[in-house]
Amino acid sequence: MNAPSSLVPSTSPTSKRQAALSDEGIKEHLDSWFATHGQALIQFRRYLHAHPELSGCEQGTAALIAERLAAAGLQPTLLPAGNGVICDVGAGERTIGLRADLDALPLPDLKDVPYRSTIDGVCHACGHDAHTTVLLGTMLALAEIADLLPVRVRALFQPSEESAPFGAMDVIDAGGLAEVDEIYALHCYPQLPAGQVGLRVGGLTAACDLATVRLTGPGGHTARPHLTVDLVGALARLINEVPALLARQFDNRGGLLVVFGTLHTGAANNVIPQEGTAGCTIRVLDTEIWRQIPKAFDEIVRHITAPSGAKVEIDYQRGVPPVMNDERLVSIFATAAGVALGPGSVHPAPHSMGGEDFAWYLEHVPGAMVRLGVGRSDITVDLHQGDFDIDERALEYGVRLMTQTVIETGRR
Known part of the structure; x- marks a missing residue:
């Protein structure tokens, strides 16, 4: 698969000097990173949206992610089936996991946009292209300050969230949770506008x-x-x-x-x-x-x-099983959102009857999932609909949130 090649992080001494672990330092680092790579991040998401892959068949997406991570000086590892990626950045006594799902749905893409799906009957109608892009952007931004990170961060780009056999088990079987102390994830939520998030302690999904x-x-x-x-x-x-x-x-x-x-x-x-x-x-x-x-x-x-x-x-x-959000990690998410997105950005998330295989990780380590607002004022759609789309500003908000979450975790 070919995709925009400009999504490669800067390794200039200036960028490293700007990166400090204070809230202001992280903000300055991300401001600089997005000034250089923001448009490329959007183009990466659009490429994934136009080239969706069904559950278990995410080899092209995984190879593209691994290529971008390797270009950042990281050492990604493909899952045995080649349809997922595990990659670490930083060092430390603690390891936190960040997870994104890669697969699309067997639905036709009904949108009239330049990045409409090129695969008949297959569409990113659940926002996994956005999840993947946010995690990739987070890893690339963290790669520039890897030597300053207070914890080791492990990215888990997993296949097959939408259908059994679920990809979380493949990641776990491949050692993805080895030495991981806690894990975070986000999910697109069109009921909130971009720049807002939903959080809930305890049961989030069924x-x-x-x-x-x-x-x-x-x-x-x-x-x-x-x-x-x-x-x-x-x-x-x-x-x-x-x-x-x-x-x-x-x-x-x-x-x-x-x-x-x-x-x-x-x-x-x-x-x-x-x-x-x-x-x-x-x-x-x-x-x-x-x-x-x-x-x-x-x-x-x-x-x-x-x-x-x-x-x-x-x-x-x-x-x-149900996703059961850990109270301490929800608190970390909430603090990070307040810093990264501003006051008033955190809202109560309702309990959903939907299923989510992120729950399998929580059978092994504590974790939390946040609802990332992606709603647009010009359209009203829900997940799993062929005309689903996001406010692409949510990509930057997601990267800022996850990066700040890493930093906040290292402080506690």
């Missing part, structure tokens, strides 16, 4: 699993359902009753939500089919409830379908 139930029977004529297995009727009961019955097994403060999104069966109005499937997502805010759901789901499905006589197969796929 756990999310997938389940598909397959029912089979001998089939038959709709005139004689008593002589066979009424498969469609059994599926209808399943879809209607599972959400309520499963929710009644647990404390309702856990926020359990079961929604069926697929139903496949039958080909003729007068034929009872021999096979049918129904698929759902299971989302919950409470980690302990999440651990108990697979067994309860299995029991309830079999209880509901038993009277029909249908044979049951359940494919239950573990997705992700």
Whole structure:
């Protein structure tokens, strides 16, 4: 992949002398860095937006990131599949992780912009191109003051956040969390304007699993359902009753939500089919409830379908646990945002029922995710829509926030 080549940091003595670890010194360093590289950073994001890659297939994006990091004098390492990058900058007794996800979604890009996706049916509709660009910019800016950093910083550019098998596990298996003490991430949030962020202590996102139930029977004529297995009727009961019955097994403060999104069966109005499937997502805010759901789901499905006589197969796929933001790290994020973005830039983030595989890192080390405002006044769109786009000023705000977070972490 080819991309703008000007995104290479300056290593001039002047730039290093300007870099000090005071708030004002970091601001001066970033002001200088953006004066030189700000437009190139925007062009890098636009290149990624025009050349999206689906989950597991991010080799081109990863190679481009590694190339830019190496040009900065860093030593990036590709994941074994070549679709992610791990890279350190600085030194110190503590190591903090910064994570970005690389993958796009299987959606058509509906925008009329010069950087519209060039890949049919694939689009960066969740802002991962922005996440990647912010983390790359942060690493390049930090590379210029590497010898001054109070901590070692590890960038984790991970594949496959959007679909299983999730890329966080690939990064962990490759040693990405080795010696990491804590980890930070950001996610685009179009509900806030650029220059604003959302933070929340504790649960930020929900756990999310997938389940598909397959029912089979001998089939038959709709005139004689008593002589066979009424498969469609059994599926209808399943879809209607599972959400309520499963929710009644647990404390309702856990926020359990079961929604069926697929139903496949039958080909003729007068034929009872021999096979049918129904698929759902299971989302919950409470980690302990999440651990108990697979067994309860299995029991309830079999209880509901038993009277029909249908044979049951359940494919239950573990997705992700909930993101649980660490209180101390949220405080660091909030302090950094106040310095980097100004007073009044931090807002309460609502609890989301969406899933996020950043949670897998938090099974190993404390961490926090911030909602980065990317909203534009000229359009109103949400994530996972084909016309999603960002206010590109958010790229600079994101780099300033993450850089200041590194510095603030080193002070505590």
